[in-house]
Amino acid sequence: MDFRLTKQEQQLKEMYEDFFRNAIKNAPDIFKRGGGFEATFSDDEGFAFHRKMATILGEKNWLSLPWPKELGGSEASIMHQLIFNEAREVSRCPGYDFHGCAMFAPTLLVFGNDDQKKRFLPPIARGEVQYCQAWSEPDAGSDLSSLQTSAKKDGDNWVINGQKVWVTAAHRADCMFTIVRTDPESTGSKGLSYFYVDINSPGIEVRPLYYMNGAHVYNEVFFTDVRVPHKDLIGGEGNGWQVTMATMNFERSGMGFFSTGKKALDRIIDYVKTTRRNGELLSENAFIRQEIGKIYASLEAGTMLAYRVGFTQASGDMMAAASAASESKILGSEISRDISDFGTKVLGLHGMLEESDATPLLNVIEEYQNSVGLTIAGGSNEIQRSIISWMAPLNMPRWKLVNPATVKK
Amino acid sequence: MDFRLTKQEQQLKEMYEDFFRNAIKNAPDIFKRGGGFEATFSDDEGFAFHRKMATILGEKNWLSLPWPKELGGSEASIMHQLIFNEAREVSRCPGYDFHGCAMFAPTLLVFGNDDQKKRFLPPIARGEVQYCQAWSEPDAGSDLSSLQTSAKKDGDNWVINGQKVWVTAAHRADCMFTIVRTDPESTGSKGLSYFYVDINSPGIEVRPLYYMNGAHVYNEVFFTDVRVPHKDLIGGEGNGWQVTMATMNFERSGMGFFSTGKKALDRIIDYVKTTRRNGELLSENAFIRQEIGKIYASLEAGTMLAYRVGFTQASGDMMAAASAASESKILGSEISRDISDFGTKVLGLHGMLEESDATPLLNVIEEYQNSVGLTIAGGSNEIQRSIISWMAPLNMPRWKLVNPATVKK
């Protein structure tokens, strides 16, 4: 057992923390109130700052840390990446395109051919492009493999038709990766393929999907005879499910939940130390003290689980890492919900206000509204819990639900 | 809407409360520490007092309140019964044989023939007999209808073979009611019949099933060629499931959970008002105040749900009453668990002690251990929740789980 940072890791940590602490100072106010997807993608000024930061991060070669040196990367260790991610996430500074850097690039490193790596990786490393991920469909959410958007071969091209939903940032993106059905006879996870798509291709229509608070982060994307060259098919025809599952498994430590949670808890602590209500300093209230203790414990335990995911990935036990990643995701999304809920509660009547100048705890109601999406997105926590139970060491059997009316006795 | 007690109801309430308040004064210490099944059936002195009280209640005609006058009852309203039950349960005074009075007697009133009513009801009314209920089997718990204990016709008798478990008080009982399979070809809820059985019949062996704390409340009962006369079959051959379900639905308001919960909460309130720990009066601690507020609200809301069950039964909507009864049972068993858990917590280190002279909150650790049984017995809360969801207005479909290996695609 050893949880010490090496001298070099400690230096990296300080460097990254310094950088992001300074960088966020120049950010538009919307980031100072907490940031996140809403600040980055719903707000014009916010997105401009995100793009600017991406270029800066690119210049520092920080968008390609884990890549092989011959592809312009730094071959950074998982620990190094975790340190970078934690510093960035705590600061809530934008500039890191999660879809391009943490999902598509690692996928290319495993499944891409040389031509694809050469074409797609350098712009990601330079922070020049914004990616988006188009997976879910209206009737294929938790049950992703029932997706119906199709691609038909036509000479050197594939012609895509169908509809995707929950495409974060599609209205801001340059490129997209998607999974579609290339074998019309197939069902389930077979006969699917994984494509890179230029979002400006003719036939693509992006329609906003407004969040409950009116924010524009998500989109529906409609494909009408969209032509994609065969050379943009990643990982081979019919292997889409395998590639998609791999993409999902990159960068799933869940560290972000805990890093941002710690920042939120710090703000709550500052607030209760300085606010009186109903005749009492909030920090003197035993109920509030207990809740803060609980949240602290959850965040610290969760952080160690997230580190464990990284450590287990590095040690190569991908099954164990996947199970731990699911746990980290459940714990992280639920603690995010609990912190923002508790944040509204310590605010009292201010807890229902959306505006910042009257809500001394910045952004909490936005985070509260976003948090209900966190327990759904990327596979609902219900699905994740079942998956954990199916894996070792619990090994629960995976039985099917059937309509008794359709079963013969 | 009217929640006032009539003048007569108010008088009854005062009379019953007075009676039980005085009666419990003469009880052995074990009842003063909280009572319940453990005091009544595990302890010799406790059981003797229970029998003594039963005779007294019988003399007052309080064991047959709802029965028709011609059978010696008082035709008391459901409200009257609820008042009686609440007063009795709050006092924790024994003497009311739940199995005989609240399960078997109402079953007889609906399904028994004249001979059976004449033979079985008067001893129950007089408090002369202790009943027990033998339903579950080792492989038929939540899934009761898979039971395998059988009865074969032999002349005017039935011959029972098999094993029952969870037979509360069998070691103290005079008689038993049970459900067994009379059609050997049948499966599931068909082919079952409901019997009265004299516990002293040859071939019955009662073996103790010790609770985790060592208490002897439950038993296993083994039947080896036990002969039961045909005239003791209740409700007709093959109708056992219907009779059993009816028996389960009598007296299911769940009021007892809330009545005893209120008593437990009162004790906790007294304790925290008078106890200092870590430099502070416990009642001044905001966390403890919040928890007590929560428990109070749950108990009051639950009480109204229990009254609603009674009101709905009286109005004849048995489906709605059954659903509300399930809800009352879930809420009641879970609040019982939560109160006793909270009780241990306010005790601090005393919370792990079983003895009374060192645990100022009487009996709490016994109640805590018993409470984990409450969320299982009588149909686990998981089954109850599913049943609620299957009924109106939720109407969730009831699909089956099947092993995918056995299903053809």
Added chain:
Amino acid sequence: MDFNFSPDQEMLRKSVAEFLKKESAYEAVKDIEESKEGYDPKLWKKMAGLEWMGIHFPEAYGGFGDPFLSLCIIMEEMGKMAFPSPFFSTVIQCGILINEGGNEKHKKDLLTKIIKGRLILSLARYESDADLDPSMIRMQAHTSGDDYILNGTKMFAGDANVANKIIVAARTDEGVTLFIVDADAKGVTVKKRHTIAKDNTCDVIFNAVNVSQKDIIGKPGQGDVLLDSMERKATVAKCAEMLGGCETAMLMTAEYARGRIQFKTPIAAFQSIQHYMADMKLGYDACINYFYKVTWMIEEGIECAKDVSALKARLNEVYNTIGTLGVQIHGGIGTTREFNIALFFRRAKAFEFMMGDSQYHYEQVAQALGL
């Protein structure tokens, strides 16, 4: 004991439900949420025509004289449709204050107009510290001859942006005092805030506002007692609205779950979904039956502060659980503006704070229990 409604109450419920269903479906609600006014003046007139505003007020002022439960039935039905209007601030908060504390002239002038739908009122009673106890009110009212001068800022005043008059609680030498101020009086500034419920929650700034002593409700110093009594009823009425929301959110989610297919199965067949639904139902059922009793206690004049607090605190939790599980069961689309479940999720959070959050009310229960 009788859990039944009277035939008149059943009829009232039916008529309110039908009106709202016809006039204010969810799309209309979303439009209202995005409007500056935050309510629909045409519907407001129609509601007055149906005599909703006067249902509980004395016949002497044009009211209907119905018991308190009738008012709650209207609130419950509004809650079912997530219907936004100044009904709560005008009829319940301010209307009850005037009816219980106002003099004959106030009642004749104001109640009559409220009942006819010609007057919208707002209550400005909270301050930036978000203290809930009326006795903690700090804003000052200084005497100036026979008049008073108000200075200070109030927050969380419902519908002040559309109100004709504002009842404001401020501190005079005698204690907390309630003043009726014209919303367009010199020195009054109203600022609407954005809330999670997208409702008319406002700051009201008083800058040297002149008020006549004739415009005091009750006596100077009587404000906290009047507020306390009104707020007991207003809390129960808010609970009625919340219970309506709980019921709709629950049934809407059950319906969605029965229709949504994933893994070739209606998701309603999954045990986790069934158990979520059962939790929603049993949370709701315990609260609504408790609510009936508390309402009856109010009508009968039985002391019930402890139970009002216990009910509101518990219902805060139940409504938020129903709203959160409702969104969770809907999945992604449940988080969108397009689907209706979020209307209830958002209101659950806002209503948690209106008329007292759980921490406050559980503390009230503890005090009432002698702790």
Added chain:
Amino acid sequence: MDFNFSPDQEMLRKSVAEFLKKESAYEAVKDIEESKEGYDPKLWKKMAGLEWMGIHFPEAYGGFGDPFLSLCIIMEEMGKMAFPSPFFSTVIQCGILINEGGNEKHKKDLLTKIIKGRLILSLARYESDADLDPSMIRMQAHTSGDDYILNGTKMFAGDANVANKIIVAARTDEGVTLFIVDADAKGVTVKKRHTIAKDNTCDVIFNAVNVSQKDIIGKPGQGDVLLDSMERKATVAKCAEMLGGCETAMLMTAEYARGRIQFKTPIAAFQSIQHYMADMKLGYDACINYFYKVTWMIEEGIECAKDVSALKARLNEVYNTIGTLGVQIHGGIGTTREFNIALFFRRAKAFEFMMGDSQYHYEQVAQALGL
């Protein structure tokens, strides 16, 4: 960062596990629980032979000099088997006190015997008010010449009924002071209590008990500081035992659920059971990884009071959840003495209070966070 155990530690774990499995299966545990002594003296000797008692103590006194984690590995394996013995009170509570605070003579006399399995110790430190903070200790020790006279009652002293010596914390003029008292000294009475864990929790009554000043650990008045330091480690060691219990209870329940058929289905196929199991696992996994870090901090001498408290408080909840869900999934038979899951359910509740309940520890966290 490295989550791996050293090969030596892996070997230690294996040997402890094999020994306990062979020597103390659950039926033996139940017999021990019902015995007056509450432990098995023969096994105690064998454990000493395997050098468990000395694993963490200096080689100078016959110990093994292993890091603290090795001690935790032994505790974790004991926790897995619900193994009752005076190990915690003798080796961890009293052993660490002597090692950290005792003089050379104490160590030579006592540590040597502990390591050889010839001395059982009990710590008598709590009083009837169940205060947890060492500085709140109130029992008095009066000077009498060079000696002290102890009067008063201690509660919750583990294994005092089988101890040869008792370390007792009492208040002298200088403050809280730790005395070593012979268990059979005149005036000492030990009374074993029944607990939910069926363990050796005792009252110890001191009636004019004479103690020499040579039998003070550390200096007079240093007791609270010594207790504080020891209890930080003892809390982590107790967490190790609890984590062992969590793991067994979880795996035992999973196995039962896979084998138990109801409704023609292994109940493990029901989603509600699957989700219960997932909750157990994720509660456990977060705690065990946090535990590794806290143990490492202890070994490295990094200030970690806040994290020790956070871990214990959270683990209290997790173990009780696992115990409760474990029984629930087992159904009725889970509540019996016959089945083994209740061994863990009962210990979860007892361990919740040992070395600090959640309320206490969350309050410590709050204080450490500057609240």
